[in-house]
Amino acid sequence: MASLVQPVDWTALTPVIVPAALAVAVLVADLFLPQGRKPLLGWVTAAGLAAAALTVIPLRDGHRTTFCQPETGGGCSYAADHFTLVVQVLVLGGAALTALLSINTREKIPAGEYWFLLLSSAAGAALLPASRDLATLIVALEVTTLPAFALVGLRRDDRLAGEAALKFFLTSVTATAVSLLGISFVYAATGTLQLTAVAEGLTHTPDQLHTLARAGVALTLVGFAFKLAVAPFQFWVPDTYAGAPLPVAAYLSVVGKAAGFSGLILVTVVAFRPYAHVWGPAIGVLAALTMTVGNVGALRQRPDVPRGAVRLLAWSSIGQAGYLLVPMAAAGSADDPAHEIGTTVAYALMYAVVNLGAFAVVALVERTAPHSRLTDYRGLYASRPAAALALAFFLLCLAGLPPGVIGLFAKVAVFSSAVGAQHGWLAVIMAVNVVIALVYYLRWTALLFTAAPEPAVAADADTGAGAGAAAVRTPAGLGLAVAVTAVAGVALSGAPQLILRYAQGALL
Numbered sequence: 001m002a003s004l005v006q007p008v009d010w011t012a013l014t015p016v017i018v019p020a021a022l023a024v025a026v027l028v029a030d031l032f033l034p035q036g037r038k039p040l041l042g043w044v045t046a047a048g049l050a051a052a053a054l055t056v057i058p059l060r061d062g063h064r065t066t067f068c069q070p071e072t073g074g075g076c077s078y079a080a081d082h083f084t085l086v087v088q089v090l091v092l093g094g095a096a097l098t099a100l101l102s103i104n105t106r107e108k109i110p111a112g113e114y115w116f117l118l119l120s121s122a123a124g125a126a127l128l129p130a131s132r133d134l135a136t137l138i139v140a141l142e143v144t145t146l147p148a149f150a151l152v153g154l155r156r157d158d159r160l161a162g163e164a165a166l167k168f169f170l171t172s173v174t175a176t177a178v179s180l181l182g183i184s185f186v187y188a189a190t191g192t193l194q195l196t197a198v199a200e201g202l203t204h205t206p207d208q209l210h211t212l213a214r215a216g217v218a219l220t221l222v223g224f225a226f227k228l229a230v231a232p233f234q235f236w237v238p239d240t241y242a243g244a245p246l247p248v249a250a251y252l253s254v255v256g257k258a259a260g261f262s263g264l265i266l267v268t269v270v271a272f273r274p275y276a277h278v279w280g281p282a283i284g285v286l287a288a289l290t291m292t293v294g295n296v297g298a299l300r301q302r303p304d305v306p307r308g309a310v311r312l313l314a315w316s317s318i319g320q321a322g323y324l325l326v327p328m329a330a331a332g333s334a335d336d337p338a339h340e341i342g343t344t345v346a347y348a349l350m351y352a353v354v355n356l357g358a359f360a361v362v363a364l365v366e367r368t369a370p371h372s373r374l375t376d377y378r379g380l381y382a383s384r385p386a387a388a389l390a391l392a393f394f395l396l397c398l399a400g401l402p403p404g405v406i407g408l409f410a411k412v413a414v415f416s417s418a419v420g421a422q423h424g425w426l427a428v429i430m431a432v433n434v435v436i437a438l439v440y441y442l443r444w445t446a447l448l449f450t451a452a453p454e455p456a457v458a459a460d461a462d463t464g465a466g467a468g469a470a471a472v473r474t475p476a477g478l479g480l481a482v483a484v485t486a487v488a489g490v491a492l493s494g495a496p497q498l499i500l501r502y503a504q505g506a507l508l
Helices: 010-030 039-054 082-102 111-130 136-154 160-189 195-203 207-227 237-243 246-271 273-299 307-333 338-365 387-401 405-420 424-448 456-460 464-473 476-494 499-502
Strands: 062-067 076-080
Touching: 010 039, 010 062, 010 076, 010 082, 010 111, 010 464, 039 082, 039 111, 039 476, 076 082, 076 111, 076 136, 082 111, 082 338, 082 476, 111 136, 111 499, 136 160, 136 195, 136 246, 136 476, 160 195, 160 207, 160 237, 195 246, 195 338, 195 476, 207 246, 207 405, 237 307, 246 273, 246 307, 246 338, 273 307, 273 387, 273 405, 307 338, 307 424, 338 387, 338 405, 338 476, 338 499, 387 405, 387 424, 387 464, 387 476, 424 464
Parallel strands: none
Antiparallel strands: 062 076
């Protein structure tokens, strides 16, 4: 008889346990701290998330598993392999930078609840890449997204925030329902939820269950497409980002996206590998559609629309998601998909650094221009030269132009994966979209160095924007977030090959 008591590798679980335990500790501490000491919770959260990211160092051998069933011939539900560690560093580091953005924010949100929800979501995001069965994977995905609903709508006096949270909630619930239906079909066809066992089961599926298995695979992928805002399921992103507190929008664009992509990688490349000839071309079509819809949507943004900067970054994130899908489409036809998946992870690491940096500068500008129109950035170099130079660098990285070498390097790597997999049509569409993206990235960059007309400066005097913006004190956490992302972006642009080597061979 198999033993019901399993040994647990607590060291392997540390990146998940630290933010989960800290979430409870912060929520309890909030009950006893006076109002003036609430910012301390933010610093504790940022430090705890950074410490959680550092706990992957003892795991760098990449050969730890736990929650296994060797007696019954089953696999393990949790694996701390190289892929897991890379994504955990990304999501925990991104969550730590989000915490820095949130310290001393002007958003009217309750501190204790905010830090609890952020840490809870980060714990789920850290668990997701380590999940090695469909049940654990879907639970981790929901632990990541459920707190995010509340984070989006946490500004209780803001109607726009409530509408954004409701749209996000309804979309995510639909995605979860579709995914669960697909997983149930896959389980009925294979009799297992373990990812490697599912792949084996799909290889030997009886003829009468082929249709059920294919329907299950298709529904599961559609559910993930909803979660990742892949076109045509991207409709909720601009309104959700614009209605959410700015740090939450930054978190969703980086940490939420990275966690979702890690789940999609595990489902496709590991569990559904026998159907690669089906999902590979499908992901290629979705990649082309997503990058086109995202870039065209960003191109159409008007400079005088409230929260226009956040909306442009939202559309930009959709376009970037399309680029992230390109190597995954190439992985469908590769004998060994490790190189392609490594390219996706490397691109996600680059995107996380520069996109969080862009959001950090936007948060800085919003302290003096709350409506965050693109016109508020006109002449930013005259009032805040360091912030303007940092934002220009981040935008050039996203566009893939020097001196943002890391962005150029990442796009070349993605382009090469499409060409190497004989996906010439996808490479052509990507090239066209990169040119489209240059227009709105360079247009925003040019605004930073354009002299603001006198009437615009006078009008901004009521909000403290324009020439008077430099007198506004920058919170330490926000300044640190801008500095860290800028230094990381410059360092990676100096040695872009390091990030690709770090991520290469990132899967199994």
